[in-house]
Amino acid sequence: MLRRIPYGDHDLILTLFTPDHGKISVFAKSARKDARRFSGTLEPLSVLKVVLKTRSGNLSLLSEAVLVDPLATIRTDLRKTAYASYWSEIAGIVPEEGAVQKPNGYPLLHQALTALDRDMMDKAVLHVLFQLKFTRLSGFFPELTHCQTCRTHLDDVSPRGLAVDILSGGLICGDCVSRTLGPYRLSKGAVKILLWLETADILKASRIRFTRDLLEECACFLEAFLPHHLGHAPRSLVFLKHIRNRKKEGCSYHVG
Ligand SMILES: [Zn+2]
Incomplete structure (x- = not known):
């Protein structure tokens, strides 16, 4: 419910x-x-x-x-409530006419809420994982392996000035970034985490320790990318950001 x-x-x-x-x-x-x-x-x-x-x-x-x-602990732990509310709202969004595909988010949401309730893994990792998997289900996963303009592979681009074009969902290297409107700055480390987590399941992801700053960067990027492509600004994201800011985990990465 x-x-x-x-x-x-x-x-x-x-x-x-x-x-x-x-x-x-x-x-x-x-x-x-x-x-x-x-x-x-x-x-x-x-x-x-x-x-x-x-x-x-x-x-x-x-x-x-x-x-x-x-799923009782989700209602008694404010941070869990905040994550669960956001994921539920995202999963329940009815796609706009002409959307790439209509995702069935039920199995993913059920799995994520169960993992959250049972403390099966770090909440921040689960948050990134849920959003990534839902992005894939919805059919607009960002193209992160090559610069969308010059086609240079991620391994060969300079870490300086790397960004993602939120509109097209493509990676842009530092040399091409000046020709893009509204790039979202993302570090190379964060891009690599996104690519790695996209192929991981909950069990595999729960065994790895990630750098806190990079995880936050991934989470903040997806919180901008996913609602943009779903055509809906989730109200529960305001609550989630509020709870996170209280814990000094605010998003410090911005568009531009
Ligand atoms: Zn480029």
């Missing part, structure tokens, strides 16, 4: 993210009036098995809900 909103005095409207139908809203009648009705299962960011009754012209009616996994 992504969200629940009170409706009247007795009911709830729930936003669910489903494996087969993406994001849907359902009506949970009397869920607030009678706590036993769904016996405390309707917690945001938990995994549920539900039975719905479809109604023509109305929201489907929730008739049964069984708690599969409470």
